[in-house]
Amino acid sequence: MGAQDGPAAIVSTEFEVFGQVQGCYFTKYCRDMCQQLGIGGWVKNSKTGTIVGKMQGERAKIQQMVDWLSKTGSPGCKIDHCDFGNWEYLARQEFRGFSIRF
Template identity: 90%
Template sequence: MGVQDVPAAIVSAEFEVFGQVQGVYFTKYCRDLSLQLGIGGWVKNTKTGTIVGKMQGERPKIEQMVDWLSKTGSPGSKIDRCDFGNWEYLARQEFRGFSIRF
């Protein structure tokens, strides 16, 4: 069995994005990119002006999302920082699809 036969590790993480991230379609772009990458989970605006969410997927895809959430964001957003927590490995993704919560 070669390395390519081993399924990629599924990881799960929660995130909170700080900065000018509301009113700039951040949640929509986050959902669109997650769906494109095959990442499951959810995202939502908080009352304190941040964006929170949970994502699950293959580690390389999650790493792409970590990068996007930390540095890129939606056009017009200004990210001060992004905190990640509750990292865990999963046997399989618990979420099907990626939703915006209200």
């Protein structure tokens, strides 16, 4: 198993969360979770009522966020499902910090 495959491997993915996810501070909770985990990237409300974003970090921590985005979310939200795409391995994180975009 190479360094690129371990839990500390740096991975990047884009996500879109579907359901009743706007108007319940989803982006703020997402940002706070990612900052706690040391994940870089961004999140924002889309015009179609979903939440979209990109995150980069250690694979084990990204996996924690995959679970959070798919099942937990912010208090009061109702997640139908979450799609992930453009998975890639990175030599290092490109984003410094995690931001909410508008």
